[in-house]
Amino acid sequence: MLVFVAAAWPWLFLVLLLVFFESWARLAYGVSFVFNGFNAQSIALFAAAPLLLGLGQTFVIIAGGIDLSVGFVMGLAAVIMARVMQSLTPIDPGLALALGITVAFLVGLVPGWINGTLVSRLRVPAFIGTLGMYGVARGTGFLAAGGTTVPVNNPWLFEMGNGKLLGVPIPVLITILVVIAMHYLLSQTRFGQHTYALGGNRAAAVRAGINVRRHTLLLYMISAGCAGIAGLLYTARFSAGAAQAGEPLLLDSIAAVVIGGASLFGGSGTIIGTVIGALIIAIIQYGLVFIDVEPFWQFVAVGIVIIVSVLIDQSRERLTGEIKDEG
Amino acid sequence: MKAEAPLLRCRGLGKRFGGVRALEGVGFELDRGEVLALAGDNGAGKSTLIKIISGVYRPDEGEILYDGVPLHFDNPRAARDAGIETIYQDLALADNLDVGANVFLGREPEARFLGLLPRIDRKRMRAAAHQVLETLEIDIPPSKLTEPVRNLSGGQRQAVAIGRAIFWKARLLIMDEPTAALGVPEQRKVRELVHRLRQQGVAIIFISHNLQDILAVADRILVLRRGRKVGELSRAEATGDEIVRLMVGG
Numbered sequence: 001m002l003v004f005v006a007a008a009w010p011w012l013f014l015v016l017l018l019v020f021f022e023s024w025a026r027l028a029y030g031v032s033f034v035f036n037g038f039n040a041q042s043i044a045l046f047a048a049a050p051l052l053l054g055l056g057q058t059f060v061i062i063a064g065g066i067d068l069s070v071g072f073v074m075g076l077a078a079v080i081m082a083r084v085m086q087s088l089t090p091i092d093p094g095l096a097l098a099l100g101i102t103v104a105f106l107v108g109l110v111p112g113w114i115n116g117t118l119v120s121r122l123r124v125p126a127f128i129g130t131l132g133m134y135g136v137a138r139g140t141g142f143l144a145a146g147g148t149t150v151p152v153n154n155p156w157l158f159e160m161g162n163g164k165l166l167g168v169p170i171p172v173l174i175t176i177l178v179v180i181a182m183h184y185l186l187s188q189t190r191f192g193q194h195t196y197a198l199g200g201n202r203a204a205a206v207r208a209g210i211n212v213r214r215h216t217l218l219l220y221m222i223s224a225g226c227a228g229i230a231g232l233l234y235t236a237r238f239s240a241g242a243a244q245a246g247e248p249l250l251l252d253s254i255a256a257v258v259i260g261g262a263s264l265f266g267g268s269g270t271i272i273g274t275v276i277g278a279l280i281i282a283i284i285q286y287g288l289v290f291i292d293v294e295p296f297w298q299f300v301a302v303g304i305v306i307i308v309s310v311l312i313d314q315s316r317e318r319l320t321g322e323i324k325d326e327g
Numbered sequence: 328m329k330a331e332a333p334l335l336r337c338r339g340l341g342k343r344f345g346g347v348r349a350l351e352g353v354g355f356e357l358d359r360g361e362v363l364a365l366a367g368d369n370g371a372g373k374s375t376l377i378k379i380i381s382g383v384y385r386p387d388e389g390e391i392l393y394d395g396v397p398l399h400f401d402n403p404r405a406a407r408d409a410g411i412e413t414i415y416q417d418l419a420l421a422d423n424l425d426v427g428a429n430v431f432l433g434r435e436p437e438a439r440f441l442g443l444l445p446r447i448d449r450k451r452m453r454a455a456a457h458q459v460l461e462t463l464e465i466d467i468p469p470s471k472l473t474e475p476v477r478n479l480s481g482g483q484r485q486a487v488a489i490g491r492a493i494f495w496k497a498r499l500l501i502m503d504e505p506t507a508a509l510g511v512p513e514q515r516k517v518r519e520l521v522h523r524l525r526q527q528g529v530a531i532i533f534i535s536h537n538l539q540d541i542l543a544v545a546d547r548i549l550v551l552r553r554g555r556k557v558g559e560l561s562r563a564e565a566t567g568d569e570i571v572r573l574m575v576g577g
Contacts, residue, residue, distance in 0.1 A: 189446065193435055196424060196428075200422050203419065207415065207419045209433040209434070267422070
């Protein structure tokens with residue numbers, strides 16, 4: 001029973017949160033929190049960016065690594081995309097958008113390739129290698145932006161960031177598509193299976209003939225690619241690129257992965273879990289604003305959730321005998 | 328390919344690491360259905376020798392004939408493709424994956440999702456895992472088959488590792504300290520497994536520090552000391568004292 005609760009806890013917590021805010025909204029304001037199109041939409045938009053970063057992060061963390069550079073890689077991609085589109089939009093807005101999207105994605109892959117090479121080939125610890133890239137991407141982003149934000153006046157871009165399809169904001173739709181692709185990749189393919197193996201027992205993965213170096217390189221490129229997509233959605237939503245676009249999102253992305261049940265020691269985690277984790281964070285942040293709590297409590301609440309989720313994860317391992325305490 | 332050629336014939340194998348000679352002029356033969364034990368103190372070159380045969384290291388000197396054909400493995404995968412499977416001391420299993428996933432690690436079968444996307448065929452993996460454990464008469468409750476292998480006992484995990492080798496039609500099985508981490512009843516189970524494999528015509532090389540193990544399952548014993556072969560005994564002539572004398576020299 002306890003094991004079950006521990007395994008299902010992110011779902012449980014998500015439901016409890018919704019029940020809490022729903023009751024509060026009904027009692028205090030006589031309105032619904034959950035069954036309210038505007039709220040649902042806002043939460044989804046709120047969750048989209050940290051979730052995108054969290055998707056790539058999930059792969060990296062399952063394999064036993066971590067990517068600290070995602071926030072500023074996102075900012076760098078946003079800025080470069082805005083720069084490209086700024087100069088091309090007067091010529092052809094459609095072409096500018098197509099090129100901007102391509103460039104944002106490709107720009108993301110470069111830091112990913114460097115991260116992956118550092119970690120896989122040069123054996124730099126992931127924490128240090130990606131921390132270095134955190135600084136490099138941050139500086140490069142601000143340099144490319146000239147220290148300010150880069151506005152783009154392109155109607156197509158605006159539509160992509162603010163339009164809706166069947167009542168769902170386009171950025172949310174794009175995020176859902178990426179979620180589905182990543183979920184499939186992780187849970188259904190050999191690539192996903194090897195990612196788990198790598199985090200479970202690296203030596204076993206090597207001996208099983210898995211090309212561990214190439215695999216690690218690809219993991220960091222996936223992470224950076226997701227950051228690139230987050231960056232391009234940021235530029236689309238705000239019609240401007242900013243180097244600091246993803247600055248506050250790094251910790252949210254790691255938090256989403258951890259709340260979703262992944263272990264920072266590698267070997268476990270799921271995309272669904274990360275989605276739940278990102279939703280939990282977004283609901284706490286949005287819900288507290290909704291019920292008029294001072295915004296700084298958000299940090300306290302999210303921080304407590306992270307700590308509790310790690311404690312629950314550890315107790316789960318204790319319950320199933322995975323951790324043998326010496327003390 | 329001559330039918331009477333031994334499955335494995337090593338001649339003059341040597342390997343250096345920097346200035347250290349880890350292995351020098353080691354040669355031996357091994358036939359199908361034969362069990363060879365490697366004995367030797369720490370640093371005698373046992374691990375180096377099996378790593379050369381399993382394709383992890385390339386020898387600096389000497390040659391290996393496998394089925395009468397010279398071997399040139401660049402990596403462990405090539406060795407596995409040739410039917411040489413190795414089971415390492417620290418259990419080369421991914422603890423977080425289930426039995427089927429471990430049996431197929433690195434060689435997962437794929438099906439098509441919607442006739443289009445490649446997708447791991449978990450059903451097939453599970454069925455094959457079940458079947459291989461059955462042929463080896465390994466007792467693992469079906470409910471455990473879908474759990475991470477860390478929930479299995481040491482002996483069951485060793486059995487999974489052996490089962491994996493057999494599933495992939497190992498013709499030569501290399502085992503590094505297969506019983507080191509096990510309790511006495513589980514050690515006995517692994518010995519039984521070795522016997523069963525030999526009857527099926529699998530050639531086996533195993534490293535052990537356990538003289539009881541060696542005397543119980545080996546047909547021949549090859550003793551190494553400081554990278555050189557110092558003796559090769561048949562089981563009939565081997566005694567624990569003799570093996571120890573050769574291992575420590577004197």
